[in-house]
Amino acid sequence: MPIHMITMPKWGLSMEQGQVNGWLKPLGARVGRGDELVDVETDKIASGVECAFDGTLRRQIANEGDTLPVGALLGVVADDETPDADIDAAVEAFQRDFVPATAADADAGPQPEKTQIGGRTVRYLKIGDGGGTPVVLIHGFGGDLNGWMFNHAELAAGRTVWALDLPGHGESGKAVESGSIDELAQSVLDFLDAQQIGRAHLVGHSLGGAVAMTVASIAPQRVASLTLISSAGLGEEINGAYIDGFVAGTNRNALKAPVLNLFADPALVTRQMIEDLVKYKRLEGVQDALKKIAAQAFEGSTQRRVLRERIGALAPRTLVVWGDADQVIPSSHAAGLPEAVRVEVLAGYGHMVQMEAAADVNRLLKSFFDEGT
Structure with missing residues (x-):
């Protein structure tokens, strides 16, 4: 099974960051498509970030109270057989390569x-x-x-x-x-x-x-x-x-x-x-x-x-x-x-x-x- 990265979603055109209010599933929990994993609040609304994959919640990278940009890593879902070393390597590579979008990047997308x-x-x-x-x-x-x-x-x-x-x-x-x-x-x-x-x-x-x-x-x-x-x-x-x-x-x-x-x-x-x-x-x-x-x-x-x-x-x-x-x-x-x-x-x-x-x-x-x- 692939290693799936759960990232900060972009809800609406103006969203640039979100605050993590808390995890809704414990580390190690079996999760499925549509399950809400973590509660996130923006300046517009609070909502649960839903899982798009079936597997196990193997990592909770974001902590309660963290304010993170859109696209930032929140957690990792993978199967139970995936070695910890592979997950840690994937997290390290993601964090190394992640570049938050700038306000100019956001403005470049579709606008009303x-x-x-x-x-x-x-x-x-x-x-x-x-x-x-x-x-x-x-x-x-x-x-x-x-x-x-x-x-x-x-x-x-x-x-x-x-x-x-x-x-x-x-x-x-x-x-x-x-x-x-x-x-x-x-x-x-x-x-x-x-x-x-x-x-x-x-x-x-x-x-x-x-x-x-x-x-x-x-x-x-x-x-x-x-x-x-x-x-x-x-x-x-x-x-x-x-x-x-x-x-x-x-x-x-x-x-x-x-x-x-x-x-x-x-x-x-x-x-x-x-x-x-x-x-x-x-x-x-x-x-x-x-x-x-x-x-x-x-x-x-x-x-x-x-x-x-x-x-x-x-x-x-x-x-x-x-x-x-x-x-x-x-x-x-x-x-x-x-x-x-x-x-x-x-x-x-x-x-x-x-x-x-x-x-x-x-x-x-x-x-x-x-x-x-």
Whole structure:
């Protein structure tokens, strides 16, 4: 068996280093693909570094409290028969040859861009240039393209993957007209036109799922498949207190309580995540946009638009992914869908399942896309 190096991952374009919070598996433990080995915190989020190999955790190089650059050696996985001397030699060679990326190196990679579409600023990120059917990632209410930081690059193997900030969100223009789901869906179609994307796999999270389904209902010829993650639009219930709290909150204390509803593990909500939301909420036009969008999409704890009865006919293929610990939209909405709709409910994860269980979600999506090219 080869000697596998576990290194500091790069989560999102701006990540340069991470702090090791502690090992989740003891030295000598048998580990498998998808097992979380070590907890790492960045200025955006805390998460477990997942193993991509089967074997034994033979070395823990990083110590709790260490702050290490992206790509630095954290640990080693190998089989039990691999001699210690071979592992020590591999570690020595890695450490000797490792050169941390500079800020200039990071800036040389794909970066978000902005364009004007119909008089509105749209921020987007494009990664990959493969020949497969492109993917378009659509975030949820109050989110932005950074909600896909653990997925974007991984999904771009063999195809181009786009993520955009919807109107009123992220660094896109904050002005919306009615703020309806139809308006948001039209903005996605306008983006497809502007980027000359004829047909795409649409992936929508939360409200972005309802937007994706609406795009499919308006222009079915543009949609190769739908992937709906913790999606709005598949049932009436929603956590109205979360929506109200998020819309109303403008400081760190007010926003922390609703944001904790997004994750099954509250430790994943970092101070920097809350600070970034506070900065966003204080931008001119944001409050007005979110109030309009919320009023159009929700009434108290009820979703105004439910497309459940049409889901089987909206796209040639549909995948629904949910975390069973979702506190915003109940995972029960994934039950009882047409047989043609593939459903995956992941145990122990919350509303941001694409972040909490990134490796599992990425595997599901890549396999789903590859089945339809």
